[in-house]
Amino acid sequence: MRRLMLDGPGRLRWEDCPEPTLDHPDQALVRPVALATCDLDPAVLRGGFPLPGPFPFGHEGVAEVVAVGEDVRTVAAGDRVVVPFQISCGTCEPCRRGRTGNCASHPMMSTFGLGAMGGLNxxxxxxDLAVVPHADAMLVPLPDGIDPAAVASASDNIPDAYRTVGPRLSAEPGAEVLVLGGPAAASIGLYAAGLAVALGSSRVVYVDTEPERLEIATRFGAEAVEAGPDARVGRFPVTVEACGGATALRAAINATAPDGTCTSVSVQREDVELPLLAMYSRCCTFHTGRAHARPAIPAVLDLVVAGRFDPSIVTTRSAEWEESIDALLETPMKLVVTR
Incomplete structure (x- = not known):
């Protein structure tokens, strides 16, 4: 079989390798049918994020189940499934609490397709094929009628966006939402805006300087504001920082209303001085860190089935399987490849 290898910035190649086999009764063998780039991937391909190769590439996608181990009960050969990017057993204490990104049964940050950072094994x-451990715990069956290409990012970026708005809007229906969009977590910010609209926010404001992203936010039904991240647009119970950088992070916190929640989904690679006194005074909750993707996937799929959320609006480039390398090297914001 073939797999895509990333050797370094701007360097991808197909590699022939032995077909994987099931060696544990809880595993499933899957054939990816729709794959998407994560917001991190363009930065890696451009050399802007240090993730040295070589390593097998790709961690967002929908797959068809080819075979299952004898202990697997929830999926069968022929099923189409969302494959969460994080490896989780489903039975350890963190997994039972919904913290699947910190599964205690495997090394920290175990993921598909992120090189040494996520574990090469x-x-x-x-x-062409991939083995999924803990198939009953990890795999999420794709509901009938959903195009796999539309939800190829349900492995990672869409659940990452959901955690920024879903819990708060569930507890406080109609809460207003501000998203500071930008290049660092481009699709996550847009998914967050779309999900906030789908979840009934009374007002969703999306701030960015990039016309393409502003147009996508408008298509979701958000109020698009062309401005830098530190533009003054009011205070909001829910704020999302997806722009990257210290200015945007502080701006998102400063735009958070009393008793509000600010979530940063960008990867801040340098220390940032936070306005702690102001946060303390307003009782501001700040959250950052990796998303626990698996628990949010069913909620995201429910919104798609209901016709309330169309993640395909964020896709900026579609390609066929054999076009993968050329399409990836173009580094579009959100690439979806199908076969």
Whole structure:
């Protein structure tokens, strides 16, 4: 079989390798049918994020189940499934609490397709076949009628966006939402805006300087504001920082209303001085860190089935399987490849 290997910035190649086999009764063998780039991938391909190769590439996608181990009960050969990017057993204490990104049964940050950072032994999803451990705990069956290409990012970026708005809007229906969009977590910010609209926010404001992203936010029904991240647009119970950088992070916190929640989904690679006194005075809750993707996937799929959320609006480039390398090297914001 073939798998896609990333050797370094701007360097991808197909590699022939032995077909994986099931060696544990809880595993499933899957054939990816729709794959998406994560917001991190363009930065890696451009050399802007240090993730040295070589390693098997890809960690977002929908797959068809080819075979299952004898202990697997929830999926069967022929089923189409969302494959969460994080490896989780489903039975340890963190997994039972919904903290699947910190599964205690495996090394920290175990993921598909992120090189040494996620553990090389899991391989990547940009391949003819992949083995999924803990299939009953990890795999989420794709509801009938959903196009796999539309939800190819349900492995990672869409659940990452959901955690920024879903819990708060569930507890406080109609809460207003501010998203500071930008290049660092471009699709996550847009998904967050779309999900906030789908979840009934009374007002969703999306701030960015990039016309393409502003147009996508408008299509979701958000109020698009062309401005820098530190523009004054009011205070909001829910704020999302997806722009990257210290200015945007502080601006998002400063725009958070009393008793509000600010979530940063960008990867801040340098220390940032926070306005702690102001946060304390307003009782501001700040959250950052990796999303626990698996628990949010069913909620995201429910919104898609209901016709309330169309993640395909964020896709900026579609390609066929054999076009993968050329399409990836163009580094579009959100690439979806199908076969």
């Amino acid at each position: 899991w391989g990547g999803l940009w391949a």
